[in-house]
Amino acid sequence: MQGSANLNLMIKAARKAGRSLVKDFREVENLQVSMKGAGDFVSRADIAAEAIIREELMGARPNYGWAAEESDAEEGKDPTRRWIVDPLDGTTNFLHGLPHWAVSIGLEFKGEVVAGVVFDAAKDEMFVAEKGAGAWMNETRLRVSNRSRMIESIFATGLPFGGSANLPASLRDLGRLLPVCAGVRRWGAAALDMAYVAAGRLDGFWERGLHSWDVAAGVVIVREAGGLIEPLTPGGDLLEDGALICGNERIFDQFAGVIRSDR
Ligand code: IPD
Numbered sequence: 518m519q520g521s522a523n524l525n526l527m528i529k530a531a532r533k534a535g536r537s538l539v540k541d542f543r544e545v546e547n548l549q550v551s552m553k554g555a556g557d558f559v560s561r562a563d564i565a566a567e568a569i570i571r572e573e574l575m576g577a578r579p580n581y582g583w584a585a586e587e588s589d590a591e592e593g594k595d596p597t598r599r600w601i602v603d604p605l606d607g608t609t610n611f612l613h614g615l616p617h618w619a620v621s622i623g624l625e626f627k628g629e630v631v632a633g634v635v636f637d638a639a640k641d642e643m644f645v646a647e648k649g650a651g652a653w654m655n656e657t658r659l660r661v662s663n664r665s666r667m668i669e670s671i672f673a674t675g676l677p678f679g680g681s682a683n684l685p686a687s688l689r690d691l692g693r694l695l696p697v698c699a700g701v702r703r704w705g706a707a708a709l710d711m712a713y714v715a716a717g718r719l720d721g722f723w724e725r726g727l728h729s730w731d732v733a734a735g736v737v738i739v740r741e742a743g744g745l746i747e748p749l750t751p752g753g754d755l756l757e758d759g760a761l762i763c764g765n766e767r768i769f770d771q772f773a774g775v776i777r778s779d780r
Pocket of ligand 1: 603675705731
């Protein structure tokens with residue numbers, strides 16, 4: 518794919534942060550037997566990855582705004598553009614030595630995400646998309662799945678933990694969805710769930726309680742692969758509501774119908 522200068526910058530930043538995280542991940546794998554200190558080690562890895570991304574992106578585009586998981590948001594001199602960054606999506610997987618986590622970088626222009634990069638550094642899978650230019654994984658063009666029957670479709674979600682207020686609604690979702698589909702996965706990295714919908718590996722994804730940095734890059738990747746993505750509550754704000762639903766265009770209405778029928 519021939520990306521814009523901004524997309525190439527995002528890819529470069531994601532690769533650099535990904536390299537640093539892979540190095541730290543090997544260390545975390547060794548720390549599994551003595552859990553002491555693994556949590557602090559991982560938050561240092563996360564913060565270091567964000568610093569790498571920030572230096573690359575803000576160094577090249579100092580006027581853009583900044584929103585990221587590990588630091589305070591900043592309004593840019595250019596109020597129309599903003600980087601939205603999760604340096605390590607899937608932190609819990611990373612902490613447990615599970616190789617399923619990613620760097621996620623979105624670029625917003627006038628309230629719309631126009632470019633996105635989700636880099637699964639452990640598997641060397643670079644998912645990228647730019648508005649109007651399609652979605653890609655490494656050299657392969659992405660297209661959402663073609664499934665139209667719920668009973669043949671698999672979906673992913675994130676299940677709340679640690680006493681989240683969203684737990685009852687998420688459990689009710691599963692109660693309605695599981696009997697009518699081919700399965701539900703809980704992988705633990707929302708950015709990758711969305712990239713997998715774009716790649717046709719999953720037929721749909723929904724989650725409550727997300728942050729803008731978890732989903733920004735995924736939004737444009739899903740759309741550019743031909744998928745549909747909406748706030749869980751129709752008419753809401755896709756990035757700020759924290760609850761969204763996406764899927765291939767043939768399954769979307771049936772899937773959204775099941776998820777939105779919660780009372
Ligand atoms: C988390 C992951 C997880 C999702 C959580 C997110 P983080 O992001 O995306 O899959 O279920 O809601 O917070 O904290 O690892 O960046």
